[in-house]
Amino acid sequence: MSQAPALAETAALLSSVAQPRNFPLWIALLVIVHRFKPGWISFAVLWNFVIGELAIWAAIATIKPDMDYPRPLTALGKKAVDVIGKPEYWHSFPSGHAALPFLLFGSLFFGKSPKAIWVSALIYALLVAWSR
Numbered sequence: 001m002s003q004a005p006a007l008a009e010t011a012a013l014l015s016s017v018a019q020p021r022n023f024p025l026w027i028a029l030l031v032i033v034h035r036f037k038p039g040w041i042s043f044a045v046l047w048n049f050v051i052g053e054l055a056i057w058a059a060i061a062t063i064k065p066d067m068d069y070p071r072p073l074t075a076l077g078k079k080a081v082d083v084i085g086k087p088e089y090w091h092s093f094p095s096g097h098a099a100l101p102f103l104l105f106g107s108l109f110f111g112k113s114p115k116a117i118w119v120s121a122l123i124y125a126l127l128v129a130w131s132r
Contacts, residue, residue, distance in 0.1 A: 011131035018128045020060075020096040023053050026104065045111030052103045060096050101125035 030049060034041040102125045108118035 014124075014128050015097055015131040018097045018100050020057065020100060023057070023100065026053075026100065040113055040117055041108075042111050042113070045107045045113060048107040048111060049103060052107060053100065056096070056099045056103060060099065064096075095129075097131075098125070098129045101128045 027046075027050060030041050030046050034043065034046055101121065105118060105121040105125045108121050
């Protein structure tokens with residue numbers, strides 16, 4: 001159990017929002033923002049995000065089973081790792097959870113979205129990577 005329950009809950013929330021299965025929700029959110037604030041989310045951002053996520057999904061689905069890297073719990077042991085949620089032991093790399101927010105950041109950054117938008121996405125991506 002975590003020494004800081006609020007921190008553990010925050011990490012779990014960050015990680016759950018970035019689950020690859022939430023990809024359609026992220027697309028819907030980007031479409032809505034694009035519709036009402038096209039200066040924030042251009043069509044290029046949408047296109048890059050959709051194509052990028054499909055490529056990441058295919059790469060992860062293909063590579064992850066063959067990589068078979070141990071997760072930190074297996075590699076470092078229970079005393080060194082504070083597991084949030086259900087413990088998993090293998091297939092840690094590449095992380096689908098971390099890939100989605102970094103793709104979002106890259107799509108916003110290279111799609112020339114306002115700095116406040118892509119910086120927020122970068123902070124979110126870093127927090128998700130930390131939570132994993």
